[in-house]
Amino acid sequence: MRRLSALALALVACGGGGGPTHVVSGVSPPVSAPPAAAPAPAPAPPPSEDASVEVGLGEARLCVRVGGHVHCRASDAHGERPLLEEPAVEGIDDAVSLSVGARHACAVLRDGGVACFGDNAHGQLGAGVGVASSPRALRVKNLASADRVVAGPLHSCARVGGGAVACWGENGEGQTGSSTHYAEAARELVVPTAVAGVSGAASLALSRSVTCALAGAGPVCWGRDTTQQPIQNTPPAAAPWLAGATALAGGGEAVCQATRDGTVACRGSGALVTSMGPVALPPMTSFGVGASHACGLLADRTVRCWGQNYSGQIGRPRSEIGTNVTVPSAVPGLPKIKALAVGGYGACALSLAGELFCWGSYPGAPREGGHEPSIVAIR
Amino acid sequence: MRPTQIAAAVALALAALLDRGARACSCFGPRPALVSPGPDHPAPVTSRVRALVPIHRAAGATVVLRPPGGAPVAVATASRSMGGVDLVELTPSAPLAPDTRYEIALHSPGQYPSTFVFGTFRTGATRDVKAPRIDAIGVAGAHANPGAMSSMCQSADTVVTLDGISVSDPDRDGAEIALGVWIADAAGRVDTKKLPVYWAVPKNGHVQLGRTSICDPRELPLPNAPAVTLGVAAIDESGNTSPVKLVRVALPPARHP
Structure with missing residues (x-):
C-alpha cells in the first residue's frame, strides 16, 4: 500500500465531525495517482505554517487560522463581518495547525501541545475538565509532541511522537482505542489514551464511531466495525478493506478512502454508504467528508x-x-482552488488568490441557504 | 444526594420522544448511573456508593469503585431490584482516602470497551457517623393516571406523593440525604437490613415515588390492595439511616386494569 507523507496527512487528514475537515493553504500531494499519461500536479511545496491560512468548518463554527491565532464564526452568529474581525480564540496564540470537528475544534501548538475549545459533552476537549463546553481553548492533557490533530464528530485524535496516535472523547464504540468509556457525568476524567499498536500513522480519519489510520504496518481501524456480522466494536485491528487506500477522510458515520485508481469509497453507515457506491474522480489532491x-x-x-x-x-x-x-x-463559480474544508452540511474552498468561498450550511450562510458558493470575507 | 443528581440519574435511564409529533414514544434503554455520592460537595470518607445498574447487563459485569484508572477498592456489594434497574450499594471495607477522586465503573469482561465509567466524586476529610433524621413528613397520597398515553411515554402506574418532608443531618450541613422506601408487611414491619425498594430525593419538601414515565426503569412495587404501609427513612451518603417512619397510603382502585 502506498503511504502518505506527513505532508499528505497535514493536507488531507480530514476530521469527521459530523463532517469536519481542514486543509492547510497550499497544494497537497495527489491522493489518487494520476494516470501515467496525465501530467502530474506540481510538486507540493512544504507548508509554510506561520504564514499560511488554514480554514476549518464544522457544524458549529467556521474557523480560520492565520499565523498562530484562530478566529471562528459561530453558527448562531449574525452579520457578516470578516472572519479575522471575530475575536481570536482565547488560549491559542501559537497554533501551527487547526482541525474543526462537529462542535469542537483543536489546534496543534508550536510546542507540540494541543489545545481544544467548544463542546465537551463527551470529553472531546481532553482537558480533564467537567465543563460541558469551553469557548476558551484548553490544553489537552498529557500531549507534548503532537504534530497533527484531527477533531472528529465526538472525539479527537492526535499524531504524536512522529507516528503514534492518541485519542480522547466519546468512546462508546471504542473509537478512541481505549477500553474505558466515560459517561458524560464522568467527562472530567477523559484524557488522551495512546492507541495500542499503532505507529507510523500517516493519514487519520474519524467518523462518529470509528477511527482509521494508515499506519506503518498497514491500515488499521478501531471502534464500530460494520464489516462484521453482527456488527461489533473492536480494538485496533488490521483493516484489509483499506488496503488500497492512499488517503482517508472521515465524517458523519462514514470513513472514506481514496485509492490509486481515483475511486473514493466509504464504509460505515449514513447516506454516503447506504445511498451510493464508490465514486470515480479525476486526479485529486485532497478530499473531505461531511455529515x-x-x-x-x-x-x-x-x-x-x-x-x-x-x-x-x-x-x-x-x-x-x-x-x-x-x-x-463540479461546484460552479469557483476560481482556481488551493485548499478545501468540508464539514457538517457545507464546504469551503480557499482560492489561489486567497479568497474564501463557502456553500451549503455554514455560519453566515444566506438566510435562504447557500446553495451556490458565496465569498466569505477573511480580512 | 442532590435532587439534580437523582434527576440526572433517572434522565440517563429515561426517555426521549424521538418524534415531536408524538406519534410514538421511544425510550433509550437504561444506562448505569451514579446515585450517591454526588459531584457537588466533597464526600465523607465513610461514604458508600449507590448506583442504578440495568438488570440486563453483560454476564459477569461488576460495579467497581476505584481511583481513576487504578485498582478497585475492596467493597461489600449489595443490590436490590427497582424494576428495570438494580440499586447497587458498595460499602468500602475501610474508609476512603481523604481528598481523593474516585470513579465508579461497570466492568464487563469480554466486551470492548470493557469498562464504562459512569460517575465520579471526590472525598473530603470528614467522617459521617451520625444518622440523619426525618424532622417532618406530611401528607401522603397516591394517584394513577388511567388515561396515560403510552404514545406520550406517560405511565399508568400508581404514583405515591409525600409532602411536607423535612430532613436534616446532625453532624453535617449539606449532607446529601435521600429517602429510602420499604414496603411494610401486613404487621407493619420493615426489614431495613435489606436495601430500600425505592430511592428518592425530596425536593422542596416533596417527593414522588413510582414512575410517571414508561421510560423510567424504576418501579415502586405496590401491592394490589386498598392501601399500603410504607416505611420511610432518611439515609445519608455514609449509609447512616434514621429510624423508619411508617406512612399509610390509600391506593386508588383499579390500578392495574
Missing part, C-alpha cells in the same frame, strides 16, 4: 462534491441537481 456529503479538490484546482444536497452542500441548487447526488458534481 452526509463529500468533496474532492482535483489536481486541476476545481472542486467536485457528491452525497446529500438538502442544504446545498453539493454547491448546486436542489432544483437543479436533486437531493441525492451519486456522481461527483
Whole structure:
C-alpha cells in the first residue's frame, strides 16, 4: 500500500465531525495517482505554517487560522463581518495547525501541545475538565509532541511522537482505542489514551464511531466495525478493506478512502454508504467528508462534491441537481482552488488568490441557504 | 444526594420522544448511573456508593469503585431490584482516602470497551457517623393516571406523593440525604437490613415515588390492595439511616386494569 507523507496527512487528514475537515493553504500531494499519461500536479511545496491560512468548518463554527491565532464564526452568529474581525480564540496564540470537528475544534501548538475549545459533552476537549463546553481553548492533557490533530464528530485524535496516535472523547464504540468509556457525568476524567499498536500513522480519519489510520504496518481501524456480522466494536485491528487506500477522510458515520485508481469509497453507515457506491474522480489532491456529503479538490484546482444536497452542500441548487447526488458534481463559480474544508452540511474552498468561498450550511450562510458558493470575507 | 443528581440519574435511564409529533414514544434503554455520592460537595470518607445498574447487563459485569484508572477498592456489594434497574450499594471495607477522586465503573469482561465509567466524586476529610433524621413528613397520597398515553411515554402506574418532608443531618450541613422506601408487611414491619425498594430525593419538601414515565426503569412495587404501609427513612451518603417512619397510603382502585 502506498503511504502518505506527513505532508499528505497535514493536507488531507480530514476530521469527521459530523463532517469536519481542514486543509492547510497550499497544494497537497495527489491522493489518487494520476494516470501515467496525465501530467502530474506540481510538486507540493512544504507548508509554510506561520504564514499560511488554514480554514476549518464544522457544524458549529467556521474557523480560520492565520499565523498562530484562530478566529471562528459561530453558527448562531449574525452579520457578516470578516472572519479575522471575530475575536481570536482565547488560549491559542501559537497554533501551527487547526482541525474543526462537529462542535469542537483543536489546534496543534508550536510546542507540540494541543489545545481544544467548544463542546465537551463527551470529553472531546481532553482537558480533564467537567465543563460541558469551553469557548476558551484548553490544553489537552498529557500531549507534548503532537504534530497533527484531527477533531472528529465526538472525539479527537492526535499524531504524536512522529507516528503514534492518541485519542480522547466519546468512546462508546471504542473509537478512541481505549477500553474505558466515560459517561458524560464522568467527562472530567477523559484524557488522551495512546492507541495500542499503532505507529507510523500517516493519514487519520474519524467518523462518529470509528477511527482509521494508515499506519506503518498497514491500515488499521478501531471502534464500530460494520464489516462484521453482527456488527461489533473492536480494538485496533488490521483493516484489509483499506488496503488500497492512499488517503482517508472521515465524517458523519462514514470513513472514506481514496485509492490509486481515483475511486473514493466509504464504509460505515449514513447516506454516503447506504445511498451510493464508490465514486470515480479525476486526479485529486485532497478530499473531505461531511455529515452526509463529500468533496474532492482535483489536481486541476476545481472542486467536485457528491452525497446529500438538502442544504446545498453539493454547491448546486436542489432544483437543479436533486437531493441525492451519486456522481461527483463540479461546484460552479469557483476560481482556481488551493485548499478545501468540508464539514457538517457545507464546504469551503480557499482560492489561489486567497479568497474564501463557502456553500451549503455554514455560519453566515444566506438566510435562504447557500446553495451556490458565496465569498466569505477573511480580512 | 442532590435532587439534580437523582434527576440526572433517572434522565440517563429515561426517555426521549424521538418524534415531536408524538406519534410514538421511544425510550433509550437504561444506562448505569451514579446515585450517591454526588459531584457537588466533597464526600465523607465513610461514604458508600449507590448506583442504578440495568438488570440486563453483560454476564459477569461488576460495579467497581476505584481511583481513576487504578485498582478497585475492596467493597461489600449489595443490590436490590427497582424494576428495570438494580440499586447497587458498595460499602468500602475501610474508609476512603481523604481528598481523593474516585470513579465508579461497570466492568464487563469480554466486551470492548470493557469498562464504562459512569460517575465520579471526590472525598473530603470528614467522617459521617451520625444518622440523619426525618424532622417532618406530611401528607401522603397516591394517584394513577388511567388515561396515560403510552404514545406520550406517560405511565399508568400508581404514583405515591409525600409532602411536607423535612430532613436534616446532625453532624453535617449539606449532607446529601435521600429517602429510602420499604414496603411494610401486613404487621407493619420493615426489614431495613435489606436495601430500600425505592430511592428518592425530596425536593422542596416533596417527593414522588413510582414512575410517571414508561421510560423510567424504576418501579415502586405496590401491592394490589386498598392501601399500603410504607416505611420511610432518611439515609445519608455514609449509609447512616434514621429510624423508619411508617406512612399509610390509600391506593386508588383499579390500578392495574
